[in-house]
Amino acid sequence: MNQAGHGLARLLTRAVRRYLVGPDQRWVFEPPPPGWRPPRLERTSLYLHVPFCRHGCPYCPYTKVPYRPELVEPFTRAALAEVDWWADAVGPAEITSVYIGGGTPTLALDSVARVLRRVRQRFRLTGDICIETNPADVNEETVRRLHSAGVALVSLGVQSFLPRNLALLGRRYDPPAAERALALLAQGGFASVNVDIMFALPGQTADEVTADLARAAQLGADQLTTYPLFTFPYTSVGQYLRLTEVRMPDLRARRAQYRAIDGWCAEHGFQRVSVWGFKRDAVPRYSSVTRDGYIGVGPGAGSHLPDGFVLNTFDLDTWIRAMGSGHSAVALRMPFAGEMAGWWWLYWRFYDTRILLDDLEAALGGDAPKARRWLRAVEQAGLAARHDGNLELTEPGAFWLHLAQNHFALNYVNTLWTEARRQPWPQAVAI
Numbered sequence: 001m002n003q004a005g006h007g008l009a010r011l012l013t014r015a016v017r018r019y020l021v022g023p024d025q026r027w028v029f030e031p032p033p034p035g036w037r038p039p040r041l042e043r044t045s046l047y048l049h050v051p052f053c054r055h056g057c058p059y060c061p062y063t064k065v066p067y068r069p070e071l072v073e074p075f076t077r078a079a080l081a082e083v084d085w086w087a088d089a090v091g092p093a094e095i096t097s098v099y100i101g102g103g104t105p106t107l108a109l110d111s112v113a114r115v116l117r118r119v120r121q122r123f124r125l126t127g128d129i130c131i132e133t134n135p136a137d138v139n140e141e142t143v144r145r146l147h148s149a150g151v152a153l154v155s156l157g158v159q160s161f162l163p164r165n166l167a168l169l170g171r172r173y174d175p176p177a178a179e180r181a182l183a184l185l186a187q188g189g190f191a192s193v194n195v196d197i198m199f200a201l202p203g204q205t206a207d208e209v210t211a212d213l214a215r216a217a218q219l220g221a222d223q224l225t226t227y228p229l230f231t232f233p234y235t236s237v238g239q240y241l242r243l244t245e246v247r248m249p250d251l252r253a254r255r256a257q258y259r260a261i262d263g264w265c266a267e268h269g270f271q272r273v274s275v276w277g278f279k280r281d282a283v284p285r286y287s288s289v290t291r292d293g294y295i296g297v298g299p300g301a302g303s304h305l306p307d308g309f310v311l312n313t314f315d316l317d318t319w320i321r322a323m324g325s326g327h328s329a330v331a332l333r334m335p336f337a338g339e340m341a342g343w344w345w346l347y348w349r350f351y352d353t354r355i356l357l358d359d360l361e362a363a364l365g366g367d368a369p370k371a372r373r374w375l376r377a378v379e380q381a382g383l384a385a386r387h388d389g390n391l392e393l394t395e396p397g398a399f400w401l402h403l404a405q406n407h408f409a410l411n412y413v414n415t416l417w418t419e420a421r422r423q424p425w426p427q428a429v430a431i
């Protein structure tokens, strides 16, 4: 899309979001007021961000720093202090899931285990623990330590089993190493092993993508998450390409490959669980972003609270200093107005590709009739169909609705993260 197309599309989404959520919602992240504290919580999830990577991948948009062993202890102390900060503020809530992302969290497994112990001491942990890892970082010892930390679900960032694609992405392992890592995890006794595979890479064909899925399934993956390659302006490739907007993958390649992935998964016993994810029956679902609420620990970690979103400072040193002095690390906050929390819930049900219609009233209150009208239009357009009280996106629906949603979500993320990376305590950021 050219600049004018982007401008037009942005105006259109702004009109839609204003119509749906209402004029009271301000789409601005601001520094929280002095002395701000989150509300008390009965139940939530927890996200731990471990920002270390041995090598930065040129396309990766997440907050990370090169791994240096001497950074791990200050990181751990700050993470322990932040768990305490949240527990003091929100109370001894039930934690229904823990997601540990990065970076490469398995580079600091002792640290992760200590933070998890503190989470168990300060909260009531009832849910599963999920962690991300990298093929270059998995061996027998990793598997043993993951179990002893109580981790049940693991996600391996394979991206591709083809040397050409790994080289293109700057991944520093070869296909046999990725295969060994996956086999170790698959035979390692976890409740579920997810594999991330990328598609719509330059020069990649639909057959290459389905061959990657087949290899992952053959080696024992329980879940397959497929991401098209997005290029963020502030990543190394984005800067090289002088981008100002998130570059979406080529539409035609993306459409053909999306269809091939959907068909391959349906044929091989993997059911769709989100716009990008497919899992085998009877294994628990691995997911990072669809939780109803979570508190975030770590530099750049976000929290989804009942009354708004908050985002920690992205800068590792600033975050460590804030936690060391007992202050909050929250740099930006967007409070919810009206039924914003309910619309956000509905956004993620679209991501799940499945909406239980009976839940609409509880989630959206007075806005439920408006949501029902809107969902009816989606259904009439053939983008969704009813099954047992659920509204399920059809294959074209999953593709097209997500394409639009994705485009704007990524541009919001880009606006917010660009500013949050530029300075540790940013001023207001309008999204």
Ligand SMILES: C[S@@+](CC[C@H](N)C(=O)[O-])C[C@H]1O[C@@H](n2cnc3c(N)ncnc32)[C@H](O)[C@@H]1O
Binding pocket: 053, 059, 060, 061, 062, 101, 102, 103, 104, 105, 132, 133, 134, 135, 156, 157, 158, 159, 196, 197, 198, 227, 228, 229, 230, 231, 232
């Ligand atoms: C935080 S990353 C996992 C990092 C893990 N340390 C690794 O190296 O595999 C989670 C997943 O996001 C996906 N991802 C990261 N950057 C992406 C981008 N620019 N476009 C599409 N997917 C991306 C990758 O599939 C990656 O496995």
